[in-house]
Amino acid sequence: MKNTDTPEKKETKKITFPQEWLVPVLAVVTGLIVGAIVILVSGENPFVAYGALFEGSFGNPLDYVEGFKSFFTTGDTQLLLRAIYPFTESLVTATPYIFAGLSVALGFRCGLFNIGAEGQFFVGALTSAYIGYSLTGLPTIIHLPLAILGGALGGAIWGMIPGYLKARFGAHEVVNTIMMNWIAFRLSDWLLNGPMKSSGFRPVTPNVEVTAELPRFFPEPLRFNLGFFLALLFAYLVYWFLFKTTLGFEIRSVGANPDAAKYAGMNIIRNFVLVMFLAGGLAGLAGSAQVLGVDHWVGQGFSAGYGFDAIAIALLGKSHPAGVVLSALLFGFLRSGATDMQSIARIPIDIISIIQGVVIVFIAAPDIIRWLYRIRVKKAEDTVLTRGWGK
Amino acid sequence: MTNVLELRGITKRFPGVLANDKVDITLREGKILALLGENGAGKSTLMNILYGLYKPDEGQIFVRGQAVDILGPNDAIAQGIGMVHQHFMLVPVMTVTENVMLGIEPVKNGVFLDKEKVSNRIREISDQYGLEVDPNAYIRDLPVGIQQRVEIIKVLYRQADILILDEPTAVLTPQEVDGLFKIIDTLIKSGKSLIFITHKLKEVLAVADDITVLRLGKTVGSIDPKEATTDTLATMMVGRDVNLVVEKSPAKPGEPVLEVNDLFVRDERQQTTVQGISFEVRKGEVLGIAGVQGNGQTELVYALTGLLPLDTGTIQLTGKPLSHNSPREILERGVAHIPEDRQRHGLILSFPIHDNMVLCTYYKKPFANGISMQEKAIFSKSEELVKQYDVRTPNIYVNAGTLSGGNQQKVIIAREFSRPIELLIASQPTRGLDVGSIEYIHSQIIKKRDEGSGVLLVSSELDEILALSDRIAVMYKGQIMAVVDAASATKEQLGLLMAGVHPSESKNKK
Amino acid sequence: MKKLYFVMAALIVASLVLAACGGGAASGGDAIKVGEVTDLGGIDDKSFNANGWAGAQKAAEELGVEAKYLESTQQSDYAKNIQQFLDEDTNLIVTVGFLLGVDTATAAKANPETHFAIVDYAYPDCFDPAEEGKSCGSTTELPNVLGLTFQIDQAGFLAGYAAAGSTQTGKVATFGGINIPPVNAFMIGYEKGVMYYNEENGTAVEVLGWNTEANDGSFTGNFDSLDDGRSFAESFVQEGADIIMPVAGPVGLGSAAYCQESGACKIIGVDVDWTVSSPEYTDVILTSVLKNINVAVYDAIKAEVDGTFAGGIYVGTLANGGVGLSDVAGASDELKAGLDAVKQGIIDGTIATK
Structure with a gap:
């Protein structure tokens, strides 16, 4: 066909991209500036603080130079490993954020607000841990996928319950996912003190078998593992699913305009259940990757609120898998770098929460950012995130 | 007689578009100026400039002979200019009084809202202009026509004497339009001046004292309504001769495609709004359903397209009953649906045109292979449809929300006509559209009829029903009053039926 | 907008330069370095972590040690924070709470030169069928770890x-x-x-x-x-x-x-x-x-400063002030006298508390 010279026209589509991402980027910048002001007010030097934050998340450039020097002259890897340690730790921290962010983003795309990622994370982690330590003598090739799959399935079921309740009884998923969180927390309390408790008195699970661990790429103490690449793979899969498949098309249609989706013959209820199942699975994978890749055991307070930070990550990433990966990396670098900031600059770790909070406020109220930076709105074609309470 | 408002040489550029090009308009005191133009002619831009929402690049505004700069709505209000927007700016969960006082809340004793003062003033205004609005009613409980009056009260409360009504009749039923015209009359008699923005030609001729026509951002000219006809106005608006009469040959009805038997339907609030309807639509004919808005037409169409469940009754498509009355089944059985509310049901505004083009067929070959969507096929089909149906858009990758109403409707029509269909259900297919688009859509509907599809046309515009239908069913309170032959039907006869009066009864009364 | 980008770029470069220089400067001085790794409660939990930090601060004032803390916000922070202190050549790392039991033992075994003190925990902590380094820290006593336990x-x-x-x-x-x-x-x-x-x-x-x-x-x-x-x-x-x-x-x-x-x-x-x-x-x-963790931590730091630090178990008792009872509200003189007598009896060993 002659009138299908699409490549040329596709470019005009891509031009709108930066404009769309300007607000999130400026929100982050503003968050850092506000953070700097808070640091300044508390009597510290923001440059030193952010210098430490940078060093803590990417590593010290001089260490890299030393590391490579010693590697090429003596073949000794120790200094080099030490140099890349902060960077790899950031990626390790970002890994559960990517999974959990994808979970919430997938929900948003269907107009569902999955506040339950935290609970799904717990259930996923516990399931993976159980499969990881209770089965012995399996080869890695079977044990590891089984443990990962178990975590995904555990989270998926935990997510599907509110999805089903919404579809069947119209119960709002926000309320139900919060309830499921509490059930998960208390369930984990009970499991860690009872059936899943390791020997000794501590309320923790036994460590998972080596065959269930996600392989690490470097010697101790570097914890960088296959989980990060799994997260990237799943980000791509979610992208493909959402934008290249009929199922994703339905999900996005239901999210953007449920009336039109119904008009077009899509089954809205089935999509709700499907999305909550998949979103739960992704959050479960976050827990799975954390337990199989980093901790190898689950104790009380296993999650640091990944499921809640994930909401911010999905918002910041505009519910697009690529955006989620970027904002998860940002959160990972901030969280991980904060250790150095705490130690070198003596800035309490809470400053990171302040920066995150400011970013979220600006993302939720983009008009402030537009006003602050005098950005003209072309045409407000806002994506609908969630439906109100009435529907 | 003085000119209360004059706009001279107003020019406004947007990136890539010259929205207003040296536009001049003049509003005489105590008169109604109709501002006429197709969608995208620059009417809204001009009014936004007047209301201070945009700053003109060139030109000057004069209010009562004084050159003024209007930098924001507050300046406009200070100059006595008030605007009634097409889309109402009302808070549904608040009362009339609360809505009117929003933004200028008067207080007593320093802190307490003085609602009483406002509601008394509303009563005064309401009595003075015959608006009949209860200050304590909640907006959500009011019909659209009354909500519009609340908007008018908001403007009058702010002591405007130059009123701008933006497409005020687009959302009203014929009765409500009559009511509005009466109100306009009272307003003029009490010394207000009005700008009336519309693209409905007959209304213009009915109410305007002066007419100014805009086209492509320019003033085409002004004309005295006494000398104008709908044809001359249409030609000025569109820039070419417009065929307002739909040319069609007599119908050649064939087999029934849709048979409806004793249908009862409840709406979303569980009110039975369709009460025992039976009719049939045959191949190659247009059955028009006339009636005042809100007599069950919407629910009838929803039931026929699977958007609402049936209470009782049966629907047969091409002689076979439906198994579970789902939208998907009905689509697959060859029914095309141009929905009444194109932005709610017809399109996903935040999706690009190409996605909207395959909204009902995305899962079928060649657009999907298994679950994998085939972008190439979707893009090429969309390009083809955009060309074939003359959708005015830079490309198929822009969001449907960026298109004008007429072009949005064309996307829906292109999509619905792009698959083989037995039956077309068109509900208010030209509501809110400009003359050029109406002409095009009417011709497309007749074309489908001539290709052998059955057409069910639901419209609250009698002119449209009369122009397109072969047979006309009139709905009143959820029932069909009568089915008449379009060729012999008259407006008067239909009007009586729409009011619930049987022709036989009216003859008896004579 | 262009100005903004410029300012941002300048800020980033400035941060980088400071980052490169900052690392070395912070770790100067010969003072004994003490680091506390908190559990998830955070430094201001008004309990174990805060109490331990109070002991460290007292040591910083009186003994001139350089004291720091790192807060853990998640389980995976334990190992990371310990590692951070190791990287900074900290002399004594105080870890708070039994949840850090395994990570502390692992780090202690890998870094025999560094001293550790763990609050409310002690080694050996492995009992059949626990596996060392996994569900427990060590099968043996660790020479460089002091378990701070309390006979509560x-x-x-x-x-x-x-x-x-x-x-x-x-x-x-x-x-x-x-x-x-x-x-x-x-x-x-x-x-x-x-x-x-x-x-x-x-x-x-x-x-x-x-x-x-x-x-x-x-x-x-x-x-x-x-x-x-x-x-x-x-x-x-x-x-x-x-x-x-x-x-x-x-x-x-x-x-x-x-x-x-x-x-x-x-x-x-x-x-x-x-x-x-x-x-x-x-x-x-x-x-x-x-449970006077501050006393225990202070004592551990003091031992480090004095060069007498030894692994094993510190037991806080009424005798050494590691545990105690605060004043009893509205106690009669009779009760007060009784409590004093009982306390003495416990210290003497004439009264068994278990």
């Missing part, structure tokens, strides 16, 4: 004695978070203390919520639900108790709130002096069982 049953004993001497109803109660030794040690001593009071004074005060013989009692199952604290207190009051010792962290604050509202009970605080950590409940706090 001694202080619990005093609390039980004080409770028995203060009750109006003849019933006193206790409950725990979960039934693990660090928790039930309080309750064991408490019950013993009540029994001892009964023997001495010919009373018949009953203990609700714990039975050492059965090794079981009332547990909330968590350490964070204030609602549980409230409902446990309420049911104990219904059973007739008027003094309650909640051994479940912040859960006890729920109990305190209930007592304050109902006026029907008094609370015995644990770990720290609750009249200091939660002064709003002072009027319902009878006394507090003190």
Whole structure:
């Protein structure tokens, strides 16, 4: 066909991209500036603080130079490993954020607000841990996928319950996912003190078998593992699913305009259940990757609120898998770098929460950012995130 | 007689578009100026400039002979200019009084809202202009026509004497339009001046004292309504001769495609709004359903397209009953649906045109292979449809929300006509559209009829029903009053039926 | 906009330069370096972490050590924060709480030159079928790790004695978070203390919520639900108790709130002096069982400074001030004298608390 010279026209589509991402980027910048002001007010030097934050998340450039020097002259890897340690730790921290962010983003795309990622994370982690330590003598090739799959399935079921309740009884998923969180927390309390408790008195699970661990790429103490690449793979899969498949098309249609989706013959209820199942699975994978890749055991307070930070990550990433990966990396670098900031600059770790909070406020109220930076709105074609309470 | 408002040489550029090009308009005191133009002619831009929402690049505004700069709505209000927007700016969960006082809340004793003062003033205004609005009613409980009056009260409360009504009749039923015209009359008699923005030609001729026509951002000219006809106005608006009469040959009805038997339907609030309807639509004919808005037409169409469940009754498509009355089944059985509310049901505004083009067929070959969507096929089909149906858009990758109403409707029509269909259900297919688009859509509907599809046309515009239908069913309170032959039907006869009066009864009364 | 980008770029470059220079500057000086790694409670938990940090700060003031802390916000931070201190060549790393048990042992084994002190934990902690480095830290005592443990049953004993001497109803109660030794040690001593009071004074005060013989009692199952604290207190009051010792962290604050509202009970605080950590409940706090982590941490740091640091187990007792009981509100002179005598008896070893 002659009138299908699409490549040329596709470019005009891509031009709108930066404009769309300007607000999130400026929100982050503003968050850092506000953070700097808070640091300044508390009597510290923001440059030193952010210098430490940078060093803590990417590593010290001089260490890299030393590391490579010693590697090429003596073949000794120790200094080099030490140099890349902060960077790899950031990626390790970002890994559960990517999974959990994808979970919430997938929900948003269907107009569902999955506040339950935290609970799904717990259930996923516990399931993976159980499969990881209770089965012995399996080869890695079977044990590891089984443990990962178990975590995904555990989270998926935990997510599907509110999805089903919404579809069947119209119960709002926000309320139900919060309830499921509490059930998960208390369930984990009970499991860690009872059936899943390791020997000794501590309320923790036994460590998972080596065959269930996600392989690490470097010697101790570097914890960088296959989980990060799994997260990237799943980000791509979610992208493909959402934008290249009929199922994703339905999900996005239901999210953007449920009336039109119904008009077009899509089954809205089935999509709700499907999305909550998949979103739960992704959050479960976050827990799975954390337990199989980093901790190898689950104790009380296993999650640091990944499921809640994930909401911010999905918002910041505009519910697009690529955006989620970027904002998860940002959160990972901030969280991980904060250790150095705490130690070198003596800035309490809470400053990171302040920066995150400011970013979220600006993302939720983009008009402030537009006003602050005098950005003209072309045409407000806002994506609908969630439906109100009435529907 | 003085000119209360004059706009001279107003020019406004947007990136890539010259929205207003040296536009001049003049509003005489105590008169109604109709501002006429197709969608995208620059009417809204001009009014936004007047209301201070945009700053003109060139030109000057004069209010009562004084050159003024209007930098924001507050300046406009200070100059006595008030605007009634097409889309109402009302808070549904608040009362009339609360809505009117929003933004200028008067207080007593320093802190307490003085609602009483406002509601008394509303009563005064309401009595003075015959608006009949209860200050304590909640907006959500009011019909659209009354909500519009609340908007008018908001403007009058702010002591405007130059009123701008933006497409005020687009959302009203014929009765409500009559009511509005009466109100306009009272307003003029009490010394207000009005700008009336519309693209409905007959209304213009009915109410305007002066007419100014805009086209492509320019003033085409002004004309005295006494000398104008709908044809001359249409030609000025569109820039070419417009065929307002739909040319069609007599119908050649064939087999029934849709048979409806004793249908009862409840709406979303569980009110039975369709009460025992039976009719049939045959191949190659247009059955028009006339009636005042809100007599069950919407629910009838929803039931026929699977958007609402049936209470009782049966629907047969091409002689076979439906198994579970789902939208998907009905689509697959060859029914095309141009929905009444194109932005709610017809399109996903935040999706690009190409996605909207395959909204009902995305899962079928060649657009999907298994679950994998085939972008190439979707893009090429969309390009083809955009060309074939003359959708005015830079490309198929822009969001449907960026298109004008007429072009949005064309996307829906292109999509619905792009698959083989037995039956077309068109509900208010030209509501809110400009003359050029109406002409095009009417011709497309007749074309489908001539290709052998059955057409069910639901419209609250009698002119449209009369122009397109072969047979006309009139709905009143959820029932069909009568089915008449379009060729012999008259407006008067239909009007009586729409009011619930049987022709036989009216003859008896004579 | 262009200006903005420029400013941003300049800021980033400035940060980079400072980052490159900052690393070395921070780690100057010859002072002994001490680092505390908190558990998830954070540095201002008004409990273990805060208490440990108080000891470190005192050491910084009096002994001139350089003290720092790193807060853990998630489980995976434990190893990371320990590693951070190792990278900074810290001399003594204090880890707070048994959840850091495995990570501390792992790091200690990998870094034999560095000294560690772990609060409320000790090695060896591996008992069959636990696997070293996984579900437990070490099968042997570690020469560079000092376990800071507390014979809290001694202080619990005093609390039980004080409770028995203060009750109006003849019933006193206790409950725990979960039934693990660090928790039930309080309750064991408490019950013993009540029994001892009964023997001495010919009373018949009953203990609700714990039975050492059965090794079981009332547990909330968590350490964070204030609602549980409230409902446990309420049911104990219904059973007739008027003094309650909640051994479940912040859960006890729920109990305190209930007592304050109902006026029907008094609370015995644990770990720290609750009249200091939660002064709003002072009027319902009878006394507090003190686990003086600050003393233990200070002593460990002092040993490090003096060059006498040795691995093994530090046991906080009434004798060395590692545990204690705060002042008992409204205690009669008779009760005060009794408590003093009991304390002396425990220190002398004439009274058994377990």
